[in-house]
Amino acid sequence: MSNVNWIGFWTLTGREVGRFFAVWRQTIIPGLISSTLYILIFGFTLQQRISEINGVSYTLFIIPGLIMMNALTNATSNTASSMLQMKLLQQIPDLLVAPLSSAEISLAYIIGGTIRGFVNGILIMILGVFLIDMPVLHPFLTIGFILMVSWAFSAMGLMIGQLADSWDMLAMMQNFILTPLSFLGGIFYSISMLPEWAQMISHFNPIYYMINGMRFSILGIADSDPWLSFGMGLFLTFLFTFLAMAFMQSGKKIKV
């Protein structure tokens, strides 16, 4: 066997992708439905009462944030739930006894989560293009940024899934951390609309940079410096990938 078990690695990646496609009603459709509802309810109704933000209509303004929220929550929950499920259902030993390195296992999981995040993000983008004729100013940047953020949060999810002991912990992470940070990251507003203290706090929210990076890629407008957004995305990608691989290597909570 060579230095890399490529077949093993791609098999696990395929399994991870196949897993969420097998339950597409749970993993793909809900994001599409909730985003459509956000666009219809928040966008179309509030658009008549809210003037343009930074020169774009309110409906258009919220779509990049919805893309980001959808991509990163799906990427996180794919790896987190898959890893926890494998632990609870006694499947993880199948991987640990196989000639797969911890790096191969981590990266296969991360790619699986990235693909789910990416698919979910891109579908919202397509929804925006078809539903309200959304222009995509920098298409390659948009695709690249969705991929990068999906990767970062997929790696974070893997780490959380490995450390979690129950579904409760995952739900807590989703409901108490990820969703509030996404909403407070400026999906539905520009932070310039907030009081100064709230604006300052927003700068400590990493998701704020992700949402504004996406908004810049699609609409060419952003509250934060686009370079700072992309830099933050890159930093989180490296940080979470490094941590996820280090945890896998340590065997914490999966080996005794």
Add this chain to the structure above:
Amino acid sequence: MSNLAIQINDLTKSYGKVEALKGVSLSIPEGCFYGLLGPNGAGKTTTINILTGLVLREGGTTSVFGRDTIHDYRFTRSKIGIAAQELSVDWFFSIEKLLYFHAGYYGMTKKVAKPRVDYLLDLLGLSEKKESRLRQLSGGMKRRFQLAKALVHDPDIIILDEPTAGVDVGLRHELWDLLRNLHKQGKTILLTTHYIEEAELLCKEVAIIDQGIVIAQDSPKALIQQLGKAGISINLSGSPDHLQDQLSKFTFTQKDNRLHFTVKDPDKAMPEIISTLVKNGCHIHSIETEKSSLEDVFLSLTGKGINE
């Protein structure tokens, strides 16, 4: 001397303050059918799990075909197929697909794995259920699937942790036949079991492990001969007299016309006893033997039954 398939030297492992392994050493020759016996919590599963990489070893060495299980893990893991005690569950994929995944983890492409997957599904009577999910299978079928998974990459060493636990008698015999066939094909088999008769029946060598230490290691027959005791009861026609001297080399009790001998090896002792009795004019009415079993050996070594 044959090559060693598995070598474990002075293996130690603690879980918090509990010392699970206190220096376990085992040498398992290539092609051997080897049994690891011990009561619950003796350290059998920990030993196996360290070999396969599920548990981190603390002290000692573990090697497979002479190569370290940590530094050369790709080689050593590819040589081992393990059927764990715990049955896994999967909600998403058919059992056939799961076997392909498992083969893939071991570096087999779908094309290479196909004949092997088809063969194993057929061999283990799972062909008709190949589209089923694991949760739809009966306990016995799940156990068969577990074995198919262990064999899918055609490993040289097969490790089975309680393979017949909770299966009915029919399936147990089927699994025994299968294991015998695998052994005939030259596979090295390491088995842990709670059924001592299973080890006595199948294994060429056994190790008895208790409280993290190997307390005996040999063939079941040798262990029984060394550590077991058998009984021979002989009923004579009429009451025998003056036999104490003639039979002084044996340990026996006499009650009326019934003599009860306690011997290590009844096959060796019986002809001598019979010939002494006949020479002394005794008429033998009936003979009963009570052979010692591995279970007796286990009991005398550990002071408890295997299920205690």
